[in-house]
Amino acid sequence: MDTQLRTFEVFHQSKRGEPHVHVGAVHAPDAELALMLARDQFARRLDCTSLWVVPSDQITATTPAQAEAWFEPATDKSYREAAGFPMRDIIKKAENWSK
Amino acid sequence: MSMMSVLSSVEPQLDWAEPQTGPEFEARLAAFEARIQRGEKIEPNDWMPLEYRKQLIRMISQHAHSEIVGCLPEGGWIPHAPTFRRKLALTAKVQDEAGHGQLLYRAAETLGVSREQMIDDLLAGRAKYSNIFNYPAVTWADVGMIGWLVDAAAIVNQLMLAEGSYGPYARAMKRICYEESFHLKQGHHFIVTMAGGTPQQRAMVQAALNRWWWPTLMMFGPSDRDSVHLEKMMRWKIKTRTNDELRYDFVAQYAPQILRLGLTIPDPELRYDEAARRWRFGEPDWEEFRRVISGHGPLNAERLAVRRAAHEEGRWVREALAAKSNRVQ
Numbered sequence A: 001m002d003t004q005l006r007t008f009e010v011f012h013q014s015k016r017g018e019p020h021v022h023v024g025a026v027h028a029p030d031a032e033l034a035l036m037l038a039r040d041q042f043a044r045r046l047d048c049t050s051l052w053v054v055p056s057d058q059i060t061a062t063t064p065a066q067a068e069a070w071f072e073p074a075t076d077k078s079y080r081e082a083a084g085f086p087m088r089d090i091i092k093k094a095e096n097w098s099k
Numbered sequence B: 001m002s003m004m005s006v007l008s009s010v011e012p013q014l015d016w017a018e019p020q021t022g023p024e025f026e027a028r029l030a031a032f033e034a035r036i037q038r039g040e041k042i043e044p045n046d047w048m049p050l051e052y053r054k055q056l057i058r059m060i061s062q063h064a065h066s067e068i069v070g071c072l073p074e075g076g077w078i079p080h081a082p083t084f085r086r087k088l089a090l091t092a093k094v095q096d097e098a099g100h101g102q103l104l105y106r107a108a109e110t111l112g113v114s115r116e117q118m119i120d121d122l123l124a125g126r127a128k129y130s131n132i133f134n135y136p137a138v139t140w141a142d143v144g145m146i147g148w149l150v151d152a153a154a155i156v157n158q159l160m161l162a163e164g165s166y167g168p169y170a171r172a173m174k175r176i177c178y179e180e181s182f183h184l185k186q187g188h189h190f191i192v193t194m195a196g197g198t199p200q201q202r203a204m205v206q207a208a209l210n211r212w213w214w215p216t217l218m219m220f221g222p223s224d225r226d227s228v229h230l231e232k233m234m235r236w237k238i239k240t241r242t243n244d245e246l247r248y249d250f251v252a253q254y255a256p257q258i259l260r261l262g263l264t265i266p267d268p269e270l271r272y273d274e275a276a277r278r279w280r281f282g283e284p285d286w287e288e289f290r291r292v293i294s295g296h297g298p299l300n301a302e303r304l305a306v307r308r309a310a311h312e313e314g315r316w317v318r319e320a321l322a323a324k325s326n327r328v329q
Helices: A031-042 A064-071 A088-095 B023-037 B050-075 B084-109 B115-123 B140-161 B167-195 B199-218 B230-235 B243-260 B286-296 B300-313 B315-328
Strands: A006-013 A021-028 A050-055 B271-273 B278-280
Touching: A006 A031, A021 A031, A021 B084, A021 B167, A031 A050, A031 B084, B050 B084, B050 B115, B050 B140, B050 B167, B050 B300, B084 B115, B084 B167, B115 B300, B140 B167, B140 B199, B140 B243, B167 B199, B199 B243, B199 B286, B243 B278, B286 B300, B300 B315
Parallel strands: none
Antiparallel strands: A006 A021, A006 A050, B271 B278
16 A cells, blocks of 8 residues: 655744745645644744645746746846935935026 | 746656766756855756765665664663653654654655655665664663764764755754754753762763764764765765764864763773864774674664564554545545
């Protein structure tokens, strides 16, 4: 009998208000047991306020080989950033306009 | 680009038959090594040479087996702990080790080997694990000596591994080191308490030190001059320091603490060389090291027999879980 079981990815929240962070995975037959094992494995010592488990095969991911095409800006994206709007020179110009 | 080409899962998709020579391979290898040189981590779905994958599977699975077999020398003492607090601490430590084994099996699985396969290899005697667990914990003092010195040596080694290039292994190491700092602390507390106790307790501590000193030094593996693949392991940052460097660090860090307790380290060559500002110490018995690692240590057969029996006794649990799993899907 195949006893390898499925895997569930585990997400751990250490404090209310904090994000759930991926901490690892457990082998389990179903989500309920996955949660119990995740508690034993990832919350037996560290503070924990909430755990999520997600079947590993339900996660869709980008591939590292394509990361550049996905994430590297093809063109100048400074128009999306606060730093893309420098103020010093234009403030000086506007304030001195009537002088 | 089509959507099919960019989406994947968190599970690795492997081509074990990919050619490991030729211009395309060389170009990918150069990019892989450049990434490691830049200090970036390698993640499960990244391209990697087959040899890197195999070396990591070998190392991580041996490490996982060591955690699982490592439960045995101490686990046997849980019913005999002299106080309730020591019993709780020892139980927690053994539970951590079982947990570390599971974390490491999972880290190895990201490279394309299954936990079932690794456990089968261990039970069949095809896999190695740390030599140290083939020695017996003779008295209660041995339990403290394992908690202090064996875990200290493990931490020295694992802090190095936490800097390694493979992301899932490095992340597991950080978490494991955090928990092992508790193992080390409770072991230190244990030994210092006994070393300040009755003459008989002090004698037990000294006898335990005599048994565990050399096997602990051997935990760092063979001498650099006998270490195969060292250059490549360092270039690929599977290891970032050599066995001899780690062994030296352990001695420099822990020999002074042991000597301050008035204990005697069983090495006539051990001394601090003031002029060179370095510790000098003798060589472990490499003949013994090879004998134990090839399966002829004091307890190799017994350790595996206990693991096999535990595996058989747990079979009905695994099968019940698997049946539940099949029904749910």
